[in-house]
Amino acid sequence: MDVFSSLLAGFSTALQPQYLLIAAVGITLGTFIGVLPGIGPALAIALLLPLTYSFDPTGAFILFAGIYYGALYGGSITSILLNTPGEAGSVATAIEGYPMARSGRGGVALATSVTGAVVAGTIATLAITFLAPLVARLAQNLQATDYFALILFAFVSVTGLVGSSFVRGMLSLFLGLFIGLIGLDVLTGQERFTFGILELYGGVEIVVVVIGLFAIGEALDNGSTIRRFAEEVVRVTGRMWMNREERSRVWKPWLRGSALGFVFGSLPTGGSEVSTFLSYNVEKQLSRHKEEFGHGAIEGMAGPEAAASASFSGVLVPLLTLGIPTSATAAVMLSAFQIYNIQPGPQLFEQSGGLVWALIASLYIGNVMLFVINLPLVRLWVKILDIPRELLYTGILVFGTLGVYSLSNSVVETLIVYVVGVLGFFMRKFDFPVAPVILGAILGPLMETQFRRALEISGGSFAPFFTRPSTLIILILAAAAFLLPLGLRALRNRAA
Amino acid sequence: MSSQSPPTERREESEEHAPRGGLTGARIAGVILVLFGLVALYQTVGIIREGGLAPDSPGVFPLVISAGLVVFGGIFLFGAFFRPDPELLETAAAEGERTDWRRFALILAALVVYVLLLAPLGYILATTLFFAGAARAMGSRRVVRDAVIGLVFAAAIYFGFTELLSVRLPAGIFPGGLL
Numbered sequence: 001m002d003v004f005s006s007l008l009a010g011f012s013t014a015l016q017p018q019y020l021l022i023a024a025v026g027i028t029l030g031t032f033i034g035v036l037p038g039i040g041p042a043l044a045i046a047l048l049l050p051l052t053y054s055f056d057p058t059g060a061f062i063l064f065a066g067i068y069y070g071a072l073y074g075g076s077i078t079s080i081l082l083n084t085p086g087e088a089g090s091v092a093t094a095i096e097g098y099p100m101a102r103s104g105r106g107g108v109a110l111a112t113s114v115t116g117a118v119v120a121g122t123i124a125t126l127a128i129t130f131l132a133p134l135v136a137r138l139a140q141n142l143q144a145t146d147y148f149a150l151i152l153f154a155f156v157s158v159t160g161l162v163g164s165s166f167v168r169g170m171l172s173l174f175l176g177l178f179i180g181l182i183g184l185d186v187l188t189g190q191e192r193f194t195f196g197i198l199e200l201y202g203g204v205e206i207v208v209v210v211i212g213l214f215a216i217g218e219a220l221d222n223g224s225t226i227r228r229f230a231e232e233v234v235r236v237t238g239r240m241w242m243n244r245e246e247r248s249r250v251w252k253p254w255l256r257g258s259a260l261g262f263v264f265g266s267l268p269t270g271g272s273e274v275s276t277f278l279s280y281n282v283e284k285q286l287s288r289h290k291e292e293f294g295h296g297a298i299e300g301m302a303g304p305e306a307a308a309s310a311s312f313s314g315v316l317v318p319l320l321t322l323g324i325p326t327s328a329t330a331a332v333m334l335s336a337f338q339i340y341n342i343q344p345g346p347q348l349f350e351q352s353g354g355l356v357w358a359l360i361a362s363l364y365i366g367n368v369m370l371f372v373i374n375l376p377l378v379r380l381w382v383k384i385l386d387i388p389r390e391l392l393y394t395g396i397l398v399f400g401t402l403g404v405y406s407l408s409n410s411v412v413e414t415l416i417v418y419v420v421g422v423l424g425f426f427m428r429k430f431d432f433p434v435a436p437v438i439l440g441a442i443l444g445p446l447m448e449t450q451f452r453r454a455l456e457i458s459g460g461s462f463a464p465f466f467t468r469p470s471t472l473i474i475l476i477l478a479a480a481a482f483l484l485p486l487g488l489r490a491l492r493n494r495a496a
Numbered sequence: 497m498s499s500q501s502p503p504t505e506r507r508e509e510s511e512e513h514a515p516r517g518g519l520t521g522a523r524i525a526g527v528i529l530v531l532f533g534l535v536a537l538y539q540t541v542g543i544i545r546e547g548g549l550a551p552d553s554p555g556v557f558p559l560v561i562s563a564g565l566v567v568f569g570g571i572f573l574f575g576a577f578f579r580p581d582p583e584l585l586e587t588a589a590a591e592g593e594r595t596d597w598r599r600f601a602l603i604l605a606a607l608v609v610y611v612l613l614l615a616p617l618g619y620i621l622a623t624t625l626f627f628a629g630a631a632r633a634m635g636s637r638r639v640v641r642d643a644v645i646g647l648v649f650a651a652a653i654y655f656g657f658t659e660l661l662s663v664r665l666p667a668g669i670f671p672g673g674l675l
Contacts, residue, residue, distance in 0.1 A: 054661045165581065167571050171529060174564040178536060181561060185554040190547050192558055193539055216607075223634040224600035390634035391645060394627055397607060402653060405614065406663045414611045418604070425600070429591045430525050431584055448557045455552040462551070 007129060010357030014062060014365055019358070022059050023366050026066020027373050033067075034074020035384045036392060038222060040087030041312075042328035042438075043214035044071035046207055047399050049336060050406045057340040058355050062362040064333060068312055069121065069370045076113040076305060077381055081106060081234045088435075089272030089311070092280040092304035098234070099296035107240035110378050112250055112298060113305045114371060115242075120258035120306035121367040124313035127262050129360055132349070136321040139346040144454035145464045147322070149474035151447040154268035154326050156482045159436050166486065168432045175423075176440020179204050186445070187452060199412040204420075206335040206442045208404055210328065212417045213434050215400035217424020219393040233385045236378065242298075250302040253283050257306030264307075265314020268326045272311040273435075276304035313363060320344050320356060324443065328435050331442040518589030519580060526573030533565030602633035618668015623650035 013019065029051075033044040045067050052060040072090075079085045080097035093113065100109040142150075159169035182193045183203030194200040242250065257279045264275035283303040284293050293300050311327075318324045323345035325331040337344055342352055349356055374381070404417045427434060458464045465471055540562045544555035575581060610626040617625070627646025628639050636642055657663040 050657070050663055051661060053663055165584065167568055167575065168584075170564070170568045171572060174561055174568060177557075177561045178565065181558055185547075188547060188554050190543065190554045192543055192554065193536065220600060220603060223603050223630070224596050226594050226596050388636070390631040390636040391642065393634060394630040394642075394646075395649065397603075397630060398623055398627065398649065398653075401607070401611060402657075402665075405611070406657065406665065409664070411611055411615070415608070418607050418611075422604070426525065429588060429595070430522065431587045444557070444561075451557075452552040460551055 003130060003133060006133075006353060006357045007361060009354065010359075010361035011364075013058060013354065013358040014361040019059060019062050019362065020365070022055070022062050023066045023362055023369055024373065026063040027070040027366060027369050030067035030070020030072075031074040031077075031374060031377075031381060032070075032384065034071030035077050035381050036074075036396070037078050037082060037084045037385070038218045039071070039214070039396070040075050040090070041068045041071040042087075042210060042332055043218075044068075044074075045329060045332045045336075046210040047215060047396075047403055049207055049332070050403050052336070053339075053406075057342060057352075058358045060336065060340065061333075061355065061359045062366075064336065065359065065362050065366045066369070068329060069117065069309070069366050070374075072308060072312070073114055073117055073370060073374055074381065076117075077110060077378070078385070080109045080113065080301075081236070081382060082385060087272070089276045089304075089308045092276050093301050093308075095280070095294065096297050096300035099294070100298065100301070101234040101236070103296055104238050105296065106234055106236040107238055107378075108242055108246060108298070109296075109301065110236065111241050111375070112246070112302050114374050116250065116254045116257070116302050116305040117309035118367045118371045119254050120261060120310040121313065121370070122364065123255075123258040124262040124265075124310035125360065125363040125367065128313045128316055128363075131266070132317055132321055132356075132360075135317055136346050136349045139321050142322070142346070142470070143464075143468070144450045144457065145468050145471040146474065147324075147450040148447055148454060148465070149471045149478065150268065150322065150324060151443050151450070153474055153478040153481065154324060154439065154443060155436075156478045157268055158326070158439055159433075165431075168430070169436055172427070172432050172434070173436040173440045176209075176437035177444040179209060179420075179437070179441040180444030181448075186449065197412065199408075199410055199416065203445075204416065204441065205407070206331055206438070207407065208413065208417050209420055209438055209441050210332050211400045211403050212420025213424035213427070213437060214328075215396050215403075216417060216421025217428060217434075219396040219400070220421055220425040221428045222389065223393045223397075233382070236382055240375075240378070246298055249289075249299050253279070253299040253303035254306040256282060257303035258310040260303075261307035261310030262314040265311030265327075266317040267314075268318060268324065272308040272327070275307040275311050275314075279303035279307040320348055321346060323348075324446070325439070328438045331438050334442060518585035518587070518592060519576065521588045521592055522576040522580070522584060523573070526569065526576045529569035530566060530573050533562055533567075533569045536562035536565055599633055599635070603630055606630045606633055614668075615666045616668060619654050619665040620647070620650045621668060622666075623653070 029048060030044050033039055033047060034041065045064055048067055052063055055063065075085070075087060075090045076093050076097070079090045079094035080101050083094050083098040085091045085094040097109045097113070100106065155173060159166070159173050178193070182200050184190065184201050185192055260279045261272065261275045264278065265272065280300055280303060283299045284290065287293065287297065287299055289297055312329070315327050315330045318326055319330045319334060323334070323343060325334045334344060342355070400417065401414060405414050424434065454464060540555065540558040543558050547554045549555050606626060606629045610622060613622040613625070624643055624646040627649065628643040631642040632639060654665055657665055
């Protein structure tokens with residue numbers, strides 16, 4: 001009922017000239033960073049975090065939304081023209097988009113990507129507009145045990161569903177949980193895993209983890225790689241827009257991708273990986289052009305592109321209403337909220353309603369702007385791919401260092417980032433998934449707090465975890481999400 | 497590749513060789529992971545000694561997590577020795593083969609020197625030096641070009657951040673913020 005008036009108020013904030021300018025800057029910067037090979041939205045936001053320190057919270061979050069959409073599209077450009085997906089969510093784009101570009105349809109692929117992102121982003125933003133307030137109202141009844149169970153669910157789904165190896169997924173998660181424990185215990189002030197280093201008493205900032213794992217790790221990896229063959233950027237030639245046949249083939253994948261992206265984004269399944277993967281397979285099953293898949297099937301990239309864009313709005317639902325981030329991007333955004341002393345959760349819509357609705361309104365605006373800014377600028381973005389690699393990765397190291405140093409002004413803290421970067425480097429060498437580390441580091445402390453709060457309320461009894469119906473249901477779902485992939489894997493192994 | 501040896505034999509040898517390179521790496525990684533878990537477990541004993549082991553004490557989560565690290569690290573290590581995952585070995589071997597460890601060490605050294613020089617030299621000068629040094633470590637041959645680009649880049653960041661965004665960066669040897 002009052003969703004409309006709230007949204008209207010949000011628009012009246014977000015449409016102010018300075019916020020429109022911020023949104024445009026965010027999209028431009030986001031695309032610029034996202035185009036750089038190997039960099040996805042989470043890292044783009046983390047790297048650009050220092051830019052926002054002088055903004056008010058509303059401006060900062062409008063900037064983040066712009067950066068996210070821009071970085072997502074920038075990543076698609078790289079996937080299509082260079083075949084180097086920056087995040088797991090854009091792998092499908094590379095599988096179909098790169099062959100399209102190779103066969104002279106790069107312009108069409110880019111247009112499909114940006115239009116699909118805008119369509120899906122708008123649909124998903126509509127969904128969040130109506131769903132988020134409802135979830136927030138429901139969430140007000142949640143208790144500590146429910147939160148504990150929800151976070152457990154998030155952990156299980158991110159390690160069980162993502163990545164090829166269960167053991168490596170769990171190791172990543174536990175490394176993240178370990179990082180989250182470092183520092184003084186919130187309740188008792190007891191030192192944990194600080195190794196006597198003063199800078200670790202306050203814990204390791206999530207920005208440090210993200211910049212270290214993604215930026216420093218990626219730059220170390222690429223900087224020390226011997227390139228035997230020069231990577232070739234496919235030139236964009238020919239049409240820049242879809243023809244009638246292509247248009248008729250993409251709109252259904254866009255709609256299906258939007259739905260998958262939003263639903264799986266808002267469930268605790270960790271961002272766009274699952275939904276883009278599902279979308280790709282759905283389109284492959286439904287397509288009348290199955291033989292084209294792997295060789296540049298337009299619906300095979302239209303669906304996942306839409307899913308990736310929609311999943312961002314989906315991920316915002318648990319982030320804004322429960323305060324639980326379920327993707328690396330959301331984790332960085334949560335830490336940004338914390339810089340501004342804003343605590344996402346059921347109370348957010350009441351306490352900071354103006355900010356939330358301005359953010360949601362700016363998602364609509366950001367989608368339109370993405371289209372307006374990036375469709376004409378594609379040829380300019382493509383030029384970024386020509387920057388020599390050694391300068392590119394040196395630049396990323398400079399920016400990563402800047403991100404941490406400007407936040408802390410501390411040499412030791414910056415060295416900690418490098419240590420995390422070396423960890424990220426070796427994780428890449430042995431194919432460990434990175435996302436569980438970040439979720440573990442940010443959700444682990446949250447989980448522990450809820451766990452101990454629940455036990456304090458119950459006087460040390462574990463009974464509420466099993467007698468409270470909502471908690472029990474979530475725990476059962478988590479157990480199912482844990483056992484299902486294991487069972488499937490066992491079945492597949494037996495068949496093989 | 498020499499053309500004298502029969503092609504079939506060659507192929508077998510390279511297939512054998514690739515996973516073996518990955519295997520050693522995976523074993524080392526496994527040992528490090530288990531050792532790390534054991535260190536965490538040892539530290540946890542200290543935490544428990546200080547804070548007890550009631551269900552809501554600060555020792556419970558560290559215990560669960562360090563035990564998890566040891567257990568999963570152990571499974572990984574066991575796998576690396578007795579049931580190697582062929583996919584992992586292939587990835588690790590390919591990654592190991594294309595990695596120039598000297599470059600890796602040089603870049604890391606450049607980073608450490610960079611952050612140590614930031615405050616004494618100032619942001620612009622330190623960043624310019626790092627830019628030239630790191631690009632050189634990554635294989636660039638054009639030191640002057642790199643330094644000039646680094647200088648422009650550093651100056652743009654410095655003035656953008658200090659003047660427009662009022663984020664403080666070290667001015668270093670240029671008193672009063674340069675010029």
